[in-house]
Amino acid sequence: MESERRPKRCSLELVNLERSRSIDSKSDYDLKSESDSTRLPKLQNYSGASTARPKLETTILGTPTSSTPTERCYYTLAIRVQDIIVPHRDDEREDHVHFQASFSMDGMTNMTKPVRITPGATGGSPDRVNVSSDPILFQAVGSPSGTLLVVRLLSANRQKNSEMSEVGMTIVDLSLLSVGRPLDVSCSMVDNDQDAVTSPTVNINLRLYSRRKSFTFSFLKADPVFRRSGYTVRMEGLTSFPRPYRKAGMPAGISYFTLRMLGRVESTAHCETWRAQDRNGRNYTVKKFLIMDAASRTLFVAELDGFLDSPPHLAVAMLDAFLDGVKVSIVTDNEGGVYLRDALLERGPAPEMVASIILRHVLAFLVHLHDHCARVHNDIDARNVLCLPSGAARVGGLCHSVKQLGRAARFAGPYAHMAPERILGVQC
Numbered sequence: 001m002e003s004e005r006r007p008k009r010c011s012l013e014l015v016n017l018e019r020s021r022s023i024d025s026k027s028d029y030d031l032k033s034e035s036d037s038t039r040l041p042k043l044q045n046y047s048g049a050s051t052a053r054p055k056l057e058t059t060i061l062g063t064p065t066s067s068t069p070t071e072r073c074y075y076t077l078a079i080r081v082q083d084i085i086v087p088h089r090d091d092e093r094e095d096h097v098h099f100q101a102s103f104s105m106d107g108m109t110n111m112t113k114p115v116r117i118t119p120g121a122t123g124g125s126p127d128r129v130n131v132s133s134d135p136i137l138f139q140a141v142g143s144p145s146g147t148l149l150v151v152r153l154l155s156a157n158r159q160k161n162s163e164m165s166e167v168g169m170t171i172v173d174l175s176l177l178s179v180g181r182p183l184d185v186s187c188s189m190v191d192n193d194q195d196a197v198t199s200p201t202v203n204i205n206l207r208l209y210s211r212r213k214s215f216t217f218s219f220l221k222a223d224p225v226f227r228r229s230g231y232t233v234r235m236e237g238l239t240s241f242p243r244p245y246r247k248a249g250m251p252a253g254i255s256y257f258t259l260r261m262l263g264r265v266e267s268t269a270h271c272e273t274w275r276a277q278d279r280n281g282r283n284y285t286v287k288k289f290l291i292m293d294a295a296s297r298t299l300f301v302a303e304l305d306g307f308l309d310s311p312p313h314l315a316v317a318m319l320d321a322f323l324d325g326v327k328v329s330i331v332t333d334n335e336g337g338v339y340l341r342d343a344l345l346e347r348g349p350a351p352e353m354v355a356s357i358i359l360r361h362v363l364a365f366l367v368h369l370h371d372h373c374a375r376v377h378n379d380i381d382a383r384n385v386l387c388l389p390s391g392a393a394r395v396g397g398l399c400h401s402v403k404q405l406g407r408a409a410r411f412a413g414p415y416a417h418m419a420p421e422r423i424l425g426v427q428c
Contacts, residue, residue, distance in 0.1 A: 074211040077138040077149075077174070079103055081112055081131040082184075084153070085201040099129075100164060101202050102152040103136055105174075108230045108242040110136045114156075135207075137240070139216070139227055144174040144208060153189045153200055168199055177208045217291055219326075226291055226323050229301045233328050237320040245308055248319045248333070254278045256322045256331060259286070265342075266383065270296040271399060276331075283334040284319070287399070288327045299399040300328055306398025309373035314365040316386050316396030332396060336389050341382040358385060361393035369401075377401050 081101050098114040117129050140147070149172040154164040168189025177183055187202045215228035226233045230242025237256075238247055250256065259276040262283075266273040270293055274286045289300040307318040317333040340358065344350065350358070362385060369375045377398065384397030 073143055074139070074141055074214055075144060075179070076209040076211055076216075077105070077140065077144070077177075078207045078209065079110075079136040079138070079149075080205045080207075081133065081136075082203040082205055083128055083130045084115065084117070085128050085203070086117055087200065098156050098164075099167075099200075100154045100156075101131075101204075102154060103138075104150040104152070105138055105147060106140050108138055108140075109244055110138070110230075110240065111154075111244060112136070137227070137232070139211070139214075139230060141214065144177055147174045148172070149174055149206075151187045151189075151202060151204070153202055172206075174206075174208075177206055179208050179210050182207045215291075215297060224323055226328055228297060229305075231301065231304055231321075233321050233323045235323050237322055241304075241308065243308065248317055250319055250331070251278070251280075251282065254280070254282075256320070256324070256329065259284060259331075261286070270299055283336075285316075285332045285334060285339075285396075287330045287332075288324070289329075291326050291328060300330070302401055303330055303399040305403075306375065306377075306401040309369060309375050310395070310398065311365070311368050314361060314368065314395060315398075316394045334386065335394075337386050337394075339383060340385040340387055340393075343387060344382060357391060358387065358393045362395055365395045374404050375401050376404050 084099055084101070086097075086099070098116050100114045101112045103110050112131060112133055115129050115131055150169060151172060152169045153167040155167045156164045170187045170189060172185055172187065183206045185204050185206060187204060188199055189202065190199045215226065217226050218224060224235060230240065231238065232240040237249070241247075259278055262275040262277055264272060264274050270289065272288045274288065276284045276286050278284070287303065289296040291297065304318075304321065307315065317335060319331045319333055321328060321330045340350075362380065366377060366380070369377060377395070378400040379397050380395075381397065384395060386394040386396060388394065
């Protein structure tokens with residue numbers, strides 16, 4: 001009987017080993033979009049001796065374990081601004097002032113829409129305005145314990161065409177929150193030149209939700225929505241970013257769903273690149289990513305993060321991103337130009353002077369990306385360089401770009417352009 005049981009146990013261990021290998025490779029790919037605190041322990045856990053038994057195998061065979069080191073916690077913080085209270089001072093003239101609340105945490109920033117307050121409209125009592133807007137959502141990784149939320153209040157006088165300036169700020173410790181229980185917080189915006197009596201107050205309601213995945217995708221309702229890493233994508237386009245960013249948007253009267261797809265120019269396991277054209281003859285490039293694939297979601301977020309870090313005068317113009325069924329599509333403007341690979345295939349090698357001009361523009365783009373944003377492109381190729389009719393060059397293809405910060409610096413990108421020593425894992 002003992003000899004008959006051994007083959008079954010060995011086959012179970014082989015199955016578990018294959019499962020653990022697939023999970024390890026998948027989690028290693030998802031490390032690109034995670035924070036430093038989440039990324040480093042994983043690299044240490046899977047860098048042990050080869051004789052160590054995989055974690056999944058020990059769990060299945062009955063070893064009591066409370067949690068595995070690969071588990072990651074995700075939560076959503078919903079912030080709803082209830083009202084803004086502005087004390088009235090006697091020396092203040094009656095004038096329309098616009099106020100705007102800003103919230104920042106974990107490198108992400110969201111802002112409310114500006115609201116107008118007329119100082120002194122209610123006599124001597126403080127001016128109060130109700131802010132009726134959709135809740136602000138933060139999708140974070142890790143635990144809210146020890147996480148700080150920075151609340152700022154900005155103001156501007158639109159009649160004098162003044163820019164938004166900071167009135168004051170306060171910090172809220174999210175350790176006070178518990179999942180499912182709302183918390184009302186009164187944020188007093190105390191500045192160095194003000195006291196607590198004359199400073200404005202922003203009253204907010206906080207609610208914490210736990211999530212199982214790093215993204216949320218709702219397609220059963222009338223308004224499908226996809227959220228990940230601070231980005232919110234709907235059928236009508238991008239509606240929120242992890243930090244303030246003004247998107248260009250599609251031309252007036254042109255919708256993504258009315259574009260005519262001319263042909264697919266590139267197709268990989270996780271991304272498709274298409275050329276498209278609208279009814280006016282304007283050309284676009286569309287990149288499609290599958291929502292339910294983890295690697296595709298990572299590439300999608302890296303592409304958008306790269307556009308947010310890129311200088312507009314040196315990068316391909318990102319118009320918008322749209323939710324199309326189970327795919328998200330990023331639309332970029334060709335601006336009447338042609339991609340370098342297509343030009344080389346059609347006309348042959350470029351003259352030396354043309355090549356030097358293109359090279360200078362690409363190097364200027366990389367210098368800005370490296371020095372100011374600590375981001376590495378990882379996929380500089382002729383298919384990602386757009387040549388405009390004016391002679392300028394624009395760089396795109398940022399889906400393989402990664403941040404390089406301290407110990408989190410790592411090498412990534414497509415294997416076709418990776419050096420042999422990087423593929424072998426040689427650290428040099």
